[in-house]
Amino acid sequence: MKELIEFINNNLQITYIIILAIVVGVEVIKSIPAVLHTPLMSGANALSGVVIVGAILVMLHSDPKDYLALGLGFTAVVLGILNVVGGFAVTNRMLEMFKKKK
Template structure:
């Protein structure tokens, strides 16, 4: 019990962010018309590509001699970039088509 309270207390700012972000996410998405669900899902997909920031941090914190870790980190950054760039590009392509109408 003590441990849990300490953990929550030490990370209270993070927990605020989590709770508020949950509400923001629900609010923002709640009003989306069905026609935009696919682009939205694709856009959201690109946004969780922010995990690439973590991959970059891992690489920056890895000693330059640790080849195995650097190689793993390299793969992680490639995957993260694919998620980000591919996600945003494909969303843009979809939305471009919506624009052309009329």
């Protein structure tokens, strides 16, 4: 715990930027109309794809004995893939609602 507080004190500007990014992100997402959810989901899928590629690259360049980096990279890959699959499922379901019924 002492190390965490020391890290935050040494990187106070980064901490402020992260907090500001969280607040701005929440406010932007709350004000999005429902019509734009499908295009935004596609954008979120693209961002998750970038996260997956980045996590794979980090895992490739990490030391094979560094289990923390490998574990975090694996977790990032799994969560990114789940986000992409879920995003495509939601997008597909929303697009099915706009098709004409027979």
